[in-house]
Amino acid sequence: MNIEDYGWDGYFEKEWKKKHKEGMLPARIISDYGQFLRVVCEKGEGLVKRPVQKAYDEINLAVGDWVAVDDLSEDQRSICFVLPRKTKFSRAAAGYEVKEQIVAANVDVVFLIQSLNRDFNMRRLERYLIAAWESGAMPVVVLSKADCCDDLPQKLAEVYETAPGVDVHAISCVTGEGIDDIKKYISKGKTAALLGSSGVGKSTLTNLLAGAELLKTSEVREKDSRGRHTTTHRELILLPQGGLIMDTPGMRTLLLWEADTGMEMMFGDVEELTKKCRFYDCRHENEPGCAVKEALESGSLENTKWEAWVKLQKEQEYLEAKKQGKLRQREKKWAKQIASIKTDSY
Known part of the structure; x- marks a missing residue:
């Protein structure tokens, strides 16, 4: 098994030398089954238990991560540590808990x-x-x-306007249109992740690229064009022609976890306008000298784009407030633990 086929390169080799010890092997997580993870190393594939997460110990493993495992038999291997990531596509997890969910790690193209x-x-x-710009990977829009x-032509024009400077490809898994263009982004050692809603054809495209029916697919309902969650877990697949493809479950919603770089890339013109207002707050x-209001009235800034920016800003402010609340809870618990240790020492 050649781990370079699975994306091992000079970056990970450098990080590996900083921390590994004798008796360890580098391995990449290729499937996530909850309590168990499937990894691949130079000695083959195998299952390892997900490390137990202690209180407030952020062990947030994801498919695509490179880890160190014990150089033991398959049924005895365990994860020793995680190598720093090159890229990370993540979102805020659904539900009440303030938690980052990593969708794909160490991918080159999304x-x-x-x-x-x-x-x-x-x-x-x-x-x-x-989210893609925030991840550090290269985004490619696939229609x-x-x-x-x-x-x-009309829909392509809308996408080009929304995503200036981003490669856009229209494809058909039925006729084969545009598939060769997609293959150009995937080469030996490179990882691509497929991201999108249910029913958009991620599993079908994966099967087509792999040249085999590796993943289950389901029909989209004709009456509303909606699909089911065919893919139930993330999986990294080595393609016959070289390169890796990661299929992911469809996401009903995408709540941004971090968005500073991405917001600047997407709404840089809007954020520049907000800095030109007469008053900093x-x-x-209805404030006089508002550059945003003037741009909206002149038509140089579209209402839809402004409304999208405002909505995302409010979401980020709300999420940041929740993060700060969670941090304060941690600090209080740490303070109690420290106080308890001091008391017990006397």
């Missing part, structure tokens, strides 16, 4: 997939692009089911 039917949504695409679209409502 294919942001939208189908050319009812899933076609520019506001959703904006979120994916922001699937081109064979079912009657107004492709301008609310962009």
Whole structure:
């Protein structure tokens, strides 16, 4: 087993030399089954238990991570430590708990997939692009089911306007249109992740690239163009022609975990406008000298883009407040633990 085929390169080799000890092997997580993870190393594939997470110890492993495992028999291996990531596509986990969910780690390219039917949504695409830019990986927009679209030029124009400077490809897994263009992004040692909603054709595209029915697929309902969650867990697949593809479950919502770089890339013109207002605390409502209001009135700034920026800003402010609340809870618990240790020492 050659781990270079699975993405091992000079970056990870350098990090490995800093921390590894004799009796350890580098391994990459290729599947996540909850309590168990499937890893691949130079001695083959095997299952390892997910390390037990102690209170407030952030062990947030994900498919694509490189880890150190014991050089023991398959049923005795365990994870010793995690290597620093090159890239990380993540989101805020659904539910009440303030937690980061890592969707894909150490990927080089993220294919942001939208189908050319009812899933076609520019506001959703904006979120994916922001998260992709934040991850450090290269985003590529893939518009699937081109064979079912009657107004492709118009929809392509919308995407180019929403994602300036980003490669965009319309494909069809039925006719094969655009598939060769997608293959150009995947080469030996490179990892690509497929991200998008349910029913956009991620598993179908994976099977097509792999040249085999590796993943289950399901039909999209005709009446509303919606699909089911065919993929139930993340999986990293080594392609016959070289390179790796990561299929992921469809995401109903994408709540941004971090967005500073992504927001600057997507809404840099809007953020520059907010800095030109006469008052530094301008609310962009009825204040005199508001550059945003002037741009909206002149038409140089579209209402839809402004509203999208405002909504995302509010989401980030709310999430940041929740993060700070969780941090304060941790600090209080740490203080109690320290006080308890001091008391016990006397």
